[in-house]
Amino acid sequence: DIxxxxxxxxxxxxxxxRVTITCRASEGISSYLAWYQRKPGKAPKLLIYAASTxxxxxxxxxxxxxxxxxxxxxxxxxxxxxxxxxxxxxxKTHPLTFGGGTKVEIK
Amino acid sequence: EVQLVESGGGLxxxxxxxxxxxxxxxxxxxxxxxxxxxxxxxxxxxxxxxxSGVTTYYADSVKGRFTISRDNSxxxxxxxxNSLRAxxxxxxxxxxxxxxxxxxxxxxxxxxxxxxxx
Numbered sequence: 001d002i003x004x005x006x007x008x009x010x011x012x013x014x015x016x017x018r019v020t021i022t023c024r025a026s027e028g029i030s031s032y033l034a035w036y037q038r039k040p041g042k043a044p045k046l047l048i049y050a051a052s053t054x055x056x057x058x059x060x061x062x063x064x065x066x067x068x069x070x071x072x073x074x075x076x077x078x079x080x081x082x083x084x085x086x087x088x089x090x091x092k093t094h095p096l097t098f099g100g101g102t103k104v105e106i107k
Numbered sequence: 108e109v110q111l112v113e114s115g116g117g118l119x120x121x122x123x124x125x126x127x128x129x130x131x132x133x134x135x136x137x138x139x140x141x142x143x144x145x146x147x148x149x150x151x152x153x154x155x156x157x158x159s160g161v162t163t164y165y166a167d168s169v170k171g172r173f174t175i176s177r178d179n180s181x182x183x184x185x186x187x188x189n190s191l192r193a194x195x196x197x198x199x200x201x202x203x204x205x206x207x208x209x210x211x212x213x214x215x216x217x218x219x220x221x222x223x224x225x
């Protein structure tokens with residue numbers, strides 16, 4: 001199975017900060033990576049797929065990059081509504097796997 | 108509006124069974140892959156199972172115990188869960204795949220809670 005390791009697991013930021021979350025795969029997955037956002041009590045939301053393609057309706061302050069084994073999710077200017085937990089997911093092969101999550105909290 | 112509504116969760120004893128349902132509306136259900144994902148207390152998202160056409164996939168942790176199915180005439184997906192264990196306690200979400208990306212999840216339900224406890 002392909003393991004995904006996210007770092008950091010916890011991130012404290014202020015409004016306007018630029019933040020970056022990393023996701024490392026245990027083997028190469030080309031660009032078969034997605035990012036999701038989950039807020040407490042709400043369903044997860046797809047942000048980015050194919051490593052860098054922004055899902056329709058997602059603000060442009062979110063961006064993704066990477067290929068192979070290392071990927072990043074960047075929020076260029078943290079907004080109050082961005083405080084949530086973020087997960088990466090590999091979609092190259094079954095079993096599908098998620099990273100452990102990165103919780104972004106207000107400093 | 109595309110909508111997914113899960114039901115069927117509840118409290119069940121270890122070794123028991125439950126069947127979850129996911130009612131879909133607002134899109135042509137039969138054309139899209141569907142998945143179940145769970146979120147256990149204090150843990151991260153865990154993919155459980157997917158159905159793509161007639162092909163089904165399962166996480167190792169549920170293989171042989173859970174069965175995914177769909178009834179396109181009723182626009183509903185199911186997850187039959189047998190031999191339930193305490194570690195199956197979680198909120199279970201159903202999710203729809205976007206076109207041509209059966210392993211992604213672009214629309215999610217609000218979840219149904221399964222608690223396995225004596």
